[in-house]
Amino acid sequence: MKSDLRPRYRCPDSHVKRAADELDRYVESAVVEFFSDHVRAAAAMYGDDKAAREAAELARELRQQLDAEILELTNANISASTRARMAEQMEQSLQPKIEAAEARARQVGNPVLQKFADGDTKAVWDSLDILDRREVVRECLKVTILRVKVRNPRRVFDPDTVEIVPKKIISIESDWWKTD
Structure with missing residues (x-):
């Protein structure tokens, strides 16, 4: 009988075991799918904090x-140069606040998860x-x-012999997770 020497994951008592390379590929696809979903990714990155x-x-x-203020400007009856100057002023005013809020959100979360x-x-x-x-899989x-x-x-x-479920389920108590 031919022996299968591929690396394996197994429980300590050898009740179950799976080929490591195939299981790794399967889990990798689950991670990619997980972080492709904005709501789940946000939950992982920002956690319960x-x-x-x-x-x-x-x-x-x-x-x-x-975005609303710039849209309003585009509909205003003013010259293009005035519109551009006003849009630049709005952006200079709000962009630092946006970046600061995003930085605060990232500081609290896990730095490895933030990469996503x-x-x-x-x-x-x-x-x-x-x-x-x-760490990503564990989190x-x-x-x-x-x-x-x-x-x-x-x-x-057989993927049916592996169960993969998200650990963090977010409660939808506000609209913070919606994207436009």
């Missing part, structure tokens, strides 16, 4: 205010070392390897 949620909401409101805030989820995941990847997902119901003699990876 009320101050971080409030700062993120303030940044969102200030951005909306700036501004970028391609897959690229961010690929840039992380193994310790940071483990955001609960991975459970289930026993197989039917023996699999070919040892083909």
